[in-house]
Amino acid sequence: MRQAPYLVSRLGNYRLFWRTRAAVALVRFKAARWVFRTRYVGEQAVGTALAIRSLLSGTLFATALALGTLLAFHFVERSLPGLVSALGIEHTSFGKVATRPVSRSTYDALLGAVAGVTGVFLALYFTAVSAVAAAVYTTVPHDIRALIVRDRLGNAYVRGVAFAAALSVLLLAADAVGVGPYRTALPVIAALAGFSIFAFIRLGQYAFYLADPTLLADTLAGDFVRWLRRATRHGFRWNDANFQEHYRRRGRQAAESLVSLIEISSKREHLRGESLRRLLQKALVSVAIALGRHNEIPTKSRWFGERYEHKQWFLTSSSELQLANQTDSPLQPTTVPDVRWVEDHLLGAFNDALGAVIAGGGLEEAYGTTTALGTLFDAFGAVWSVDDGIEWTEKIAETLLAPSFAGQPTLRRPAIVPALADIAASLPATVEVAFFRVVSEIDVDHLGDRLRRQRWTADGAPYRFNLPRRAVESLEKVRDGLAFERAAGADVVTPGWYARELAFQATAWVHQEQLGAFLEFAERWYPSVADRLSEVQRHDAAGAVLSQGLHLSWKLARHLPVFEAFAERLAADPVLEDLPRPQWHWPATRQRVEQFRLEIIRRMARSIPLLLERPPSPDLPDYFGEAVHRTGEACVEALFENQPDVFDEVFPAYFLGVLATVDRLRPQVLEWSSLETAATWMVEPLLDLVALSGYAIILSEFHHEQRLWEACRQLWESYLGNDGGQERLQFIATAVAHSKHLFAISPRQILRTSWEMRLGALLETLPRGRPRHEFDEGPREHPSALIRRIAPSHGMPFMFFHPDEVFVARYLMTLETAAGLDFGLRPDQVERLQNLDDDQGEEEQ
């Protein structure tokens, strides 16, 4: 309530002032309520008009046709006497009928018939509705039943028909007292009768749909969103606590009805399937809309409802302390907004319904209902509610994966289990991407300028920046502070830079908390869920979780620079240097993401033997192949980054995976028409392994870390030294030789080339020694002769020796069992790789 503050504050000690103030407030509230009601009635009228238009559009053609027919009759009737006389048939029976004037009794009978028919239609309509209500709605709460009564289409029809009946009755009454008949009334009555008849057909069809109460969800979701919108800064008297409370009550009513509907639908078999899926999606979309509007609602709005929080005696402001002291009363608890009631209500109901469906064995049905989850989790990230997104991910994932965790068999479609795991594991990535998007879209400097220039006393000013709730809270404080300054007539006006500082500080804290919470969640959740699924032999589902986890780690690694830049911009050029701001440790954060990736890779590597037994199926993603491929990439990464422990841990699984992959590919390519193509595809994984082993030799020399090669060598020794080693080596020699003689780029050659380019770039960084002659570029300086030999030279950016050749020449060909085997390498290549005499090597090159 705006008053002259000084005068008011001076009068605050008088009883009369408070009574007058209360009276004025009541009058103002009543006036506002009247305005609101008027507007509300207007909105309802618009809604009804739209429904009538909808009915008319469906019946327009038929009604127009009826009217056209009527007009045709009218014109024919006018020209009929002339026509009849011209034809000379006025004395025939047809001529007599055609020229006879409308009798009063016929007119009355027509009106009576219309009134009767429309009355019957009304009765039929209500009978149909009652029948549906009796059959379907007897066990539903009253608020759901009331939805039928509120059905706009039915209401519009009832009004139209009732009007026709009433008009007919009135015309009859008028005729009875000698007024009329009105010739002009006939077409109107006829049109109304036409409308009633044709609309009844449409409504009759619609009445069947009423048997499915889930269709009423549209009305409920629409109601909820409308009440929500009113509570935002765009609504009527959105800043008035009384109206906020009213909006909350009505919004909550709609939400609770929706929840009731969900509960009913999830329990009734006939409402499952498409109906339930549509209903749940409505609920999810409603929550997503609510989240999107969240930061447009005042943080202390009554829309959120209230819950109590108790104060501490030694952290309470002096005024309240004085009051408590003066009256020897306890401290009054603070009421804080219950900001999550919408999520708790609707998502809670969604999750319960999902659980009921899954418990009933409807996994496919559950999968169908999850398609709208993306929209919801995107909203979580977009409104800086990553922590809420995390919380709901855990809850929903527990529900989706409950049968899997319990080890229940899936007899019908086994593919549905990994599909559900995939959906659950993709939710965090959706949140993260949305969070990344909102952060990356903020131009911090521009935002700072806007915050500086903003007129904070303007209506809804704190809610215009799509900032996190805590920042909005800070901006509200600035707004309130300015209002206080104005009221106090102070010579101090809080400047715009202060608003910027507070908003940036709050945003920075939220940014750190959200990112930290997300990282902590990812580190914990993905490995633990994958482990739990593996424990119950759900290796495919675990593979789905790991696959999503790895993809998330990739996203995080690429998004971190943007998050870092954002944090730096927020902290740049502070005026209030002593304002507590979050401290970032980006190298540690990057390390965490890398560790997260490694944790996923380790589990993928461990899953290779477990997935080995499962034959490839087009119904399922190739989790085995992915695990082998990713583990191979992780081996390369470990070699380049000199991580012998990681390499030692994952390489054996990769080794095993490659051999198993070759065995899995063999029967699949057996029937290919081109033997060469079949052989090329089949040995590709083996060539990856050979090349990777070459990298182990090279990079162990480069990093002076023999453990890298040792881990690799031991496996090869074991593989080739056992029974059948001779045949295995023969197969490898054939595969390598085949690749060397191939005049085409093999399928995975580009991938291996990218490894080589990376190695070339690494070796290029080595310094060069003194040139030995005028055109010499000088030898690479490295203690290892092998490195000096293979490093790019002669100004070329690539290497003249490939890592697979290094492995073949320096290891495989040195084995006793390799005697006489052709690996496809030229003798001079072998010689130069085996004999690492520097001078000779350089000269020859």
Next chain:
Amino acid sequence: MSRRRRDPTQRLSRAYFPPPPDREPGLPAEGSGFFFARDLPLGLMPFRGSNENSAFSISLDPPDTAREVWLAELLEVRDRYSYGVEDAVTSFVEETIGFIAYFGERYFEIASVEPEADELPPVRLLPLPWGPVVQLVRSYYQLIPRHARSEDGKRMVRLPASRIWHLRLPRELGSPRRHRRMLRRLSRVSRPVPDFAFPTGGLAPEVRGYDFTTYHRLSDIAVERLTNRWGTIPSLNQVEGTTEYFFVARRLRFLRSQALIRGHILRELNALLERLGVPERIVMTGLPTPQAIDETLGRLERGEIGFKEALDTTRV
């Protein structure tokens, strides 16, 4: 510079204690009114013995040791010895502003003291108790309240204008009468709860429409409006519903008011010295001036400095 305390040769004004509160209500001193009067002298002068502000000094210009002794005796407004000009002036300012914070002004009688050999003719300032003093033509009349009248029953004492030094608030901060009115209003508007609100001590207010939060907010607004030209009362800290910027800027405003008073008292002291025919002047350095604080406020408003720097540069 230790000296023996000497009584003035002749005192014209009457010294007396204030009346008991039940017989004659004095100035209301509760709530924000009390906080204001209590806070105003605090931090006006540097804390003696502290080395925090090494730039601070008070000296005579030109320096004169004998005059310093004389000045210390002049400013002994209470029964306490001061040592050196810095100590004397600091004590005088603190004690005087403690009184002026309540009443807005103070009267001193300039009394002579019997000189000793080879000494400048000593003079002492004798403060008049709070009570009505009326100026008429070239004389002041001290009206004696009933409880303080002596056996002779005199209702007033005539004091020649030449023997009175009248020290009041700087004009920029209002007249003494206006100041006292402000204190009364501050006390009135800052009552935690109006008497009618909880007559039976219940938890819920018993007057329809009364709302504690609104009352409290209106009370805060009223206090800020009343102290607008002074700055926020330091004891109130950050008023609820205001920004930290407002708190700091208004704190600076209060420091500015203190600087204004400090400078004003110094100017009045120097004017007194001139009136007494003393050629030296008191010079005070190392304390923030109103102009410096204005400049700091301007820089703060433009966002060139933060709160810490702003408060540091204006620290006494």
